[in-house]
Amino acid sequence: MANDTLEKESNRTPEKDSNRKLLVVGLIIVLLSINGILIYMQQQKTQENEEQKEIIKVKSTELENQIKVYETLKADFERQSAELKSMGLTNDSLESRIAAINSDLAQLRAFRNSSFTVADQKRFQLRAQNLEMALQKKDEEVAKLQTDNEELFTEVKGLKTTQNKLSDSIVSLATNNTALSEKVALASKLEAQNLAVSILNDRGKEKTDDEEEYKAKRVDKIKLTFKLGKNEVAAKENKEILMRLIEPDGSALYNLATGSGTFEYEGKEQFYTAKRDIVFDNTNQQVTFIYSKGAPFKTGKHTVELYTEGYLIGTTSFTLK
Known part of the structure; x- marks a missing residue:
């Protein structure tokens, strides 16, 4: 090995x-x-x-x-x-x-x-x-x-300002016009001149209250005459003249049967005794009211008031014994 x-x-x-x-x-x-x-x-x-x-x-x-x-x-x-x-x-x-x-x-x-x-x-x-x-x-x-919206807003704002000014002007003009209208209305106010009251007995005999004493029981009608004074501003148009015959106790004679009615004066409702519609011609025209009470008149002082177009245009008085 x-x-x-x-x-x-x-x-x-x-x-x-x-x-x-x-x-x-x-x-x-x-x-x-x-x-x-x-x-x-x-x-x-x-x-x-x-x-x-x-x-x-x-x-x-x-x-x-x-x-x-x-x-x-x-x-x-x-x-x-x-x-x-x-x-x-x-x-x-x-x-x-x-x-x-x-x-x-x-x-x-x-x-x-x-x-x-x-x-x-x-x-x-x-x-x-x-x-x-x-x-x-x-x-x-x-x-x-x-x-555009801002411009429109500015324009609208300007228009509103103008509108407000215009509204103020209109209000001012309206105020002035109202004042002027009031002055014109006041200037055109008629005046009742030479107001005279006479008394008619049941036989139609007429006597004035400054004549011999006249007894109330003999009065049949009251006759009121007056002349409308000349006014160059007043419009020559139909005028409604209202007469209030106020008795000695202070109440106005009122009888719907003889044409009495109501009217507003100085914010109060008043009664009128009789009314006449005449056409004012600015000629110093004469207007006559003859009113029959239909009952004996009261003794004492009576007052007569004349109104037209919301104004008191004349007043007088007479006394019955």
Whole structure:
């Protein structure tokens, strides 16, 4: 056996040992190469994983940015809607656009739980650009409307000021006209002149109260005559003259059957005894009243008052014994 070992060792040659070494070295080199390749591949995979994570992170940021863009657009369109409503205006297309933005926002938020592709990103970016252009155009329209509204408000305010001034002028003119009318009315007031009272008995005989004493029981009628003074201001037209015959106790004779009635004087209702309708002709014309009481007259002082157009135009008195 020892001999066999010696024989084997004797069979080794330097050439065989060299080949064996080369084989071992080659094997080592191959193993090292494979190991290097494996390490490189692992590094590449790790790098790819990191890059993929970065891509996903970038997409998530882009999605959130896009959501913010749409939220800003929604707020701006709602601002426009509020501005129009403050001017009393509405815009259906604006409300429709806000509804569309709400729909887009709902879709974008849904992408948080799913993939947000480049195509999706481009699609929503394009829609956002169109919305921004529409927003800018609508802002210009709203600004013009606000300017026009302010100008209109200024004009209306100016018109109101003018109207108030005009109203004040009208009130002032009306006041002046009223005052002037009152002055004209006062100036046109008629005046009963030369009033005279006479007494008629039952036989028609006439006596004046300044003649001999006349007893009341013999009086059948009272006759009053007077002249209307000239007045250039008074209109030449029909005039209604009222006579009040006031008895000694202070009450006015009043009988509907003989044409008596009521009228207003200085805010109070008064009774008149008789009335005459005449046409004033500014000729100092004479007017006559003949009144029959239909019953005995009372003794004492009687007063006669004449009225027309709300004015007391004459008064006189007579006494019966």
